[in-house]
Amino acid sequence: MAAASSRRFQSLMPEIGEIVMVRVVNQDDVGADVRLLEYSDIPGRIQEVAEFVLHREEPAVVIAVSPLVVLSRDVGFDDRFLCSQRYLEGSFVIWVLRSVAIDLGRDLLSIQVETQWPSYELLTHRRVLKKLPVGVSPQVRESLIQNLSKIRLDTCRINDPTLLTPCPANQTREDCWAHALTSQLEANLKRSGKMPRDDYLKAEDLFLKTPSKDEGVIESITDASHALTVVGIESKKGVVYKAISISVENEVDLQPERWDTLLEDLAKDEVPVTVTVLWFPSYEHRNGDGIYKPTDDEWDTFKNNPDFYKKTLTHSMLLTGAGTDEIDGTPYFEMQDSNGDVDHGDRGYLRFARLPYSLVLEYVEMVVAEVSFATMFLLIFMTTLVV
Template identity: 25%
Template structure:
């Protein structure tokens, strides 16, 4: 066995009724042979009768070689190494929970394997000294890794093979698991035709930016009058959206007091890099048009 192979969890075999992620290897008359991805690819079998609640007309439509499936453990013979599984007894809720746990476990596995390869140490040794102790204490090593980004005390009491591994682990966790800020944007039209309309619009936009917090700074910028956009970067999408909604309320209240109006063209939402690039092109185009207008005015004066 390679030194960089290891099961994800402390138990060598899954428990009965445990929901696991499997990969389909072969389809036979009796059912499907699978490997349990979280348990170092040990072999199991999903019997034909456990593939579906409905009558099976074509086994290929129910299960395909090479595809990952969620299955529940029916029987485990630890002496012979036999594991029987069921696909038909898995609920929609089981699938969601299993997917979440499997993705967490894959991330932990990747981080520990990186350290094992860099320091030429058995991956199982790192699980024994770091991964599994953290799982016992925090429910899952992934949750402990996430906490460690802001709290280095998470690793106290662990006994890794050497301190250099722990330092590399902290660095790699920070690089892999630090959340990326999400861009949230809203587009609004703000206009006021009163005597001090321009000042009223400026005041409304300042009110919009006043809802900023230490972690989330709201910015209001002109696209092309009367169109403006509000933007904020947030680690939490819902919090960012709620902040921009509050910002728009501030604009509406302020501008309507001065006889103006605010129309929402695009409600607050997370925007993609492509949408950001389109906005940048629009701003550049408007800036170019303004410069050309200025040049035309200078020529007229001449």
Template identity: 25%
Template sequence: MASGGPNLECRMYESRYPEVDMAVMIQVKNIADMGAYVSLLEYNNIEGMILFSELSRRRIRSVNSLIRVGRTEPVMVLRVDKEKGYIDLSKRRVSEEDIAQCEERYNKSKLVHSIMRHVAETMNMDLEDLYVHIGWPLYRKYGHAFEAFKNVVNDPDTILDALTYEVKETGSDGQEVTKVVHAVTPEIKDALVKNIKRRMTPQPLKIRADIEMKCFQFDGVLHIKEAMRKAEAAGTDECPVKIKLVAPPLYVLTTQTLDKEQGISTLSKAIVACTEEIERHKGKLVVKDAPRTVSERDDKLLQDVMDKLRMNNEEKSGDEDSEEEEDTGMGDVDVENAGFHD
């Protein structure tokens, strides 16, 4: 940070220190003779210590197997000496429930902190000032500023325009008066809303199911195409269903939606419709992987497989005219020309 610039370092919460028996997120900085020195990530990296006796309920055979420099994890607060700045922590006393709650809170707080820090930097103001007038009041009102920020996505005026604070001024008569002013200026509001919408607008989930579909009857390929149409017809405007051939007899069904349960339900109905149609022609459908959410990495792996298969097919001569494939009813269906879209 350049000299004379805004101070962009600040704790995430209004309290300068955590409460005893509270789970906090730490990062291990150094391992000494008595224990490990750590930084409390939610409290502007103030220092705490975990004694070796507080690492595990079991006998310690290797400290490195329990704690390592650079590791980030939740621990329990045992003692806080605010005057001396000592914070004693325990790893062995934190429960699975504490860990889950701490991780959830920290992930929300980290996102809020990132947005607040970016706005403070953009507006050339101290981060703590932004927290004093905006962040911490939202924590008090909504339980967590993350919940308030979620509402800002759709209704910024109601959330941000309600924030005020008092300032004392000297009137024309020399008397001190208290004045209520808006905490969020139009410039800060614009910067906040843009950052919040960019970072917190819900992204659609991709739901995928993998199936195997075969039909050995005459015109089996046509029956498979019709079953694919039935699957896509089961989709809705909110959850459109797409089906794609990977390599005979493997197909994938996908949909995108903000509602995970709705997406899984829609794909399940599409599989039922597809199954009924192919079985009507004595074909068979087997679900290899039930509908579930998939990541961008999963999508990339699938695309890599499809690209590799496509290249292999292009290298083989006469694939398009293979009578054997046509007879089996499992040939390489031209999904695009059959009326299906990627």
């Protein structure tokens, strides 16, 4: 999860014009009280007559710093994504430095000062040791390298954040498949240059155009194929977009290790993909914290009767990345949920355990542009290697 309320910068206060990540803690008729998450939770105030969502984390621009930090929500499209990207990169830096501090029995601030407040770019550089300041002790250097080898984060939220649709603000469990599929189509279109980055597809349009049971339940992801490839999905700007084709791939013919490796490759790819995951009853009592995995009893029940769970307890999400837990190094897949972005994981993104569990049942292949012969040959060759 994001390392909220930790100081990220050497400066104690933001500068006027700086875009910062804030959390709404109170609201009234003329604005909202917020906390600046990158500056040790110092208080701020947004003086706007507008609707606020309590506990939401969002970018805001600093317009005054004395005697109180005053902010505005008037942040441009690119700046919003850059702020979210920087915030997640800063979380990664905090995870690593905090682990170093724990290893050496020191406080986080002393490690930040000794390493001179390193950036994400520095810590992820292949020659990080040569980039560190001269005064960093051998003990800190050694612990830093050990933790960098343990803590991993590879996500579209950092690599290309404007591909992603913002997480839904409302709780929408029944139409999870519509959110995931429209987000995947949208990301593919934007990546191929066929759709502007500041436009979004309407998940509700796909929902309405796909035949379904009561409350939007569909039998299979392929039920949405006609709407996606023939009818088309309307965007916020009124443009209708289509996919050329979609197909659903599952784990039936692959060993768990090979399936997990394939999913990791997809998670680290340039474009997120829709996946269907097992959704166990114990998940309903969580708010997105930690790594999702079944209880021992649930996993035993699934292994004894997998068809029951596959037919009744599944959930569609968007696979956006992979990483390792900053505390114990547990590998996980990162997924964007459709169940709201407030007090739910890391602003709507959840972590799911990998092996020995196999929680992902299938993923969606989607084509939005004609594939050249050379590309097709490469795809066939890579598939052969995986199988």
